[in-house]
Amino acid sequence: MSSNKVKQIWSAGDAVVNAWLSIPSGFAAEVIAQCGFDSVTVDMQHGVQDYMSMVECFQAMRSHPVTPMARVPWNEPGIIGKALDGGAYGLICPMVNTAQEAKSLVSYAKYPPDGTRSNGPIRAGMYSAPGTYQKTANEEIVILPMVETKTSVENMEAILDVHGIDGVYIGPTDLGFSYGLGPKVDHTEPKILRIYEKVVKECNKRKLYPGIHCGGAEGAARAINMGFKLVTLSDEAGLMSAYAKLQVNQTREMVSGK
Template identity: 40%
Template sequence: MRANRLREIWAQGRPAINAWCNLPGGFSAELMAAMGWDAVTIDTQHGLIGYTEMLAMLQAVSTTPAVPLVRVSWNQPGEIMRALDAGAYGVICPMINDAAECAAFVQACRYPPDGFRSFGPTRAMVYGGGDYHAHANTELLTFAMIETAQGLANVEAIVATPGLDGVYIGPSDLSLAIGGPPGQDSDAPALMAAFETILQACQAAGVKAGVHTNSLAYSKTMVERGFDMVTVGNDARYLRSGGREASDMRAWLAAR
């Protein structure tokens, strides 16, 4: 089976750099993946992406060395299995509140005897290789999102879930859950304390800690704090950034 490069990166003691796709389209995903990220996540929760677009985007990411990940829209076994069968090499699952929910998520990602994933890796075996079934349980990644007050309170039980590879922090929802405003790259003391609680729980349990950020500077800070995977930005933000440059050009022309 094709090796999971994220596991190799972590085995070398290095953090992984992830990019995020909110916009549907194979070519935009290919452009993102060709930028040199360690992984690219296709967001089917808040991104504008359906199954057909997700499949095309997984195929596009697979033209590069980037590891294809999918954030599913909810903790639903059928949806999780379809993402894996389409070739996702890891799943990020939102709104995990307790150990039971986390166990259900992980088991949906694993073939028996480790879980209850149904066998039918239609494209996954093309991408992963003919021996996909023999190694999928140990190569594919499972990330539970901690982004609720209940999830934060239960983080130690969640990270103890057998087969869980990591936790991924959703900062906006987590901030809302503890009484703050939504938003990215916050340094609010209460949110930073929650980050530290999650990070320490992950380190104690030997699972990876990932976090969603919106800038290079904040990503660097999170790596220095000890996070194993940081998402630096997304396709929609990069498109807006390019648009702002065009706006600056229009303002310059108008002022001449």
């Protein structure tokens, strides 16, 4: 199994810049994969992605030096195993609220004796010589449960103590909802920032890697400066929309009154 670039970057003490794919398009994945990102995550929870589009995205990005990752729809063994068998080198799992749920995630994602994942890496096995994928998969695959509710914040330290996770991933919009705020990505509210600071502090204690979803470069840079080790720059739909609006508005401004 090829070495995981995300883990290599972390080992060097650097932060991972992650892309996010909501659109079920191999061509979109191919375009994003050659833009300089370290990893690319296919979103099967809220994106318009399904299992086959995830595989197509992974196939399209394979010729570029990015780590293929997936956000699974939920914490259950069927889709977690299939995402990994399809080639995911990293998993982001939503709504993990307790240590037991984190333990279940680890179990679903790792082969025995560390977990209960069923053997059958139908596509993932193509990343390595025949029969060798299983030997290093447990060490190479990144596992990030999402912290995005009051309950998960209250159980944060217990979740981080679960053996086998690599860190946690902040879902800022659901976290904001949980604390009575709107669906905002780049929070600046003191009570949310205090949670972020605690996440970073507790991850550092355990040599784990905190990640977070951001609205763009400004929020991502701020998060890295806070100590986050994986930052997502919006998604391809958001980036496309933002740039298209910018170009349209600039065009109208430049020809105003004509």
